[in-house]
Amino acid sequence: MLERLTTTIKNLKIANIPVGDALLLLIGLGVNEAIVPTVARLIRLGNLPSVVGAGLGIIAKMPAVERFLGSTLANVLSATAIAEGIDEQFNVKARAEAMLSRLLPGRVATAGVETSGVEEIARLGQAEVSEQERRIVSAMRARG
């Protein structure tokens, strides 16, 4: 039923850039970011949000549901549900960010906590971004 609409969105391009794919991905992530944590809280599966994500991924691909959603949207919702479940379970995004921030030079943008390094005291071994700062930044991000 929704296939025509989602195909229109999917094919949307601006200056030959496939904006439609990105839009569909965001829609899928938005839907699943709302659904997966809520369902994971309501249905206790040994505190395994990844199982909820996988379950929703399977549901989205069930023939009756897929016929309603259309294969494009079903594929997107299925993939993002599984991704969201895995992220809820293992916090993959935050861990990847934390790992990259260790490797990347420069300052860390923070919400509410000022960690701007004006000038480092290199002679004293002042780290560019200390472990304490990294922890504060990730706590603030997780808090939203």
Place this chain on the structure above:
Amino acid sequence: MLNHTYQVTDKVDFSANSTKSIDIPETGYINEINLLLELYVTPATSVSANEDALARIIDALKITAAGGKNYFTVDDGRQLLYHCFHQYQGQLLHDPLPSAGGSATTVRALFPLHFGLDPFDSFDPSIIIPGAELSNLKLEVTWGSASDLGSGYTITASSSQMRAIVKELTLEKGETRDKIWPDGINVPLFESRSLSLSATASNLGKTDDVPVGSMLHSALIIVLNSSGNRSDTDVTEFGTKYPKLALEEFRIDNFYAIKGINRKQFLLPGTVVGQPSSWLSDPKGVFLFKFSEVTGKAIGLDLSTAMTGDVKLGFTVASTGGQILILYRSIALG
């Protein structure tokens, strides 16, 4: 994650010259403990109040847990008072003592002890005491006596106490600590020192080795004269010293300038209605030095790999007989 505020049922009862403690419930990750002092005081027909009387009644205060964990220590209630004073721009509940010949009354002072970097966000998760993971978490107060208030006051012990109002983050069912603090937690580490001013010292000659092993955020300095009152003149200069580098990175050769800098830095009050008259201008003998002054980073100075003696605070001492109280605030990995 839930924001949870409650008053601990037990209270630390006042008992002159004794140490009393209460258990703090181990239910969450503590952001803030508001310590409410209540003293039932009867004045004589002639009284004389001490400076910072309501703080002096506290001889020491600690927050500890099993395993030798010591999150907060002061060895004089004035360190607690002026730490809070700088955090909250001087806006503290702090009743005056009753007048001579007046009625017996309950006087109150609130010491809002916030552990995170943003004191105006009660549930700021930047630095916390992980109560839910600790055992034997205690608030311990060593009380002074009525003479700490001044002369002519009597305290009724049975109606005097300290209460604790806790603000903490609690996990919801199924939630884990890693969800809120994916990279781990930071915990507070407050350490108190006292330097006796037994001799004069020039050129920042009186020094103290700052604590190492963690991130050093700030140092609260209180200079007391030989009478035990705060003084602007016993110490005349202040600075930081790095002996191995032959470096003085911060130095101010005028005690009044340090206080002036503090006033604008922490938006301290010029006048506060209802507060002690000593707060109507810059409080004598007190300043808070943030190590962001030397690093440019709000979090402070990273001394996780430093050795004792690498960084010192230096004071030039003009008069003897007094002491310098220092409250170091560090941020440690939890």
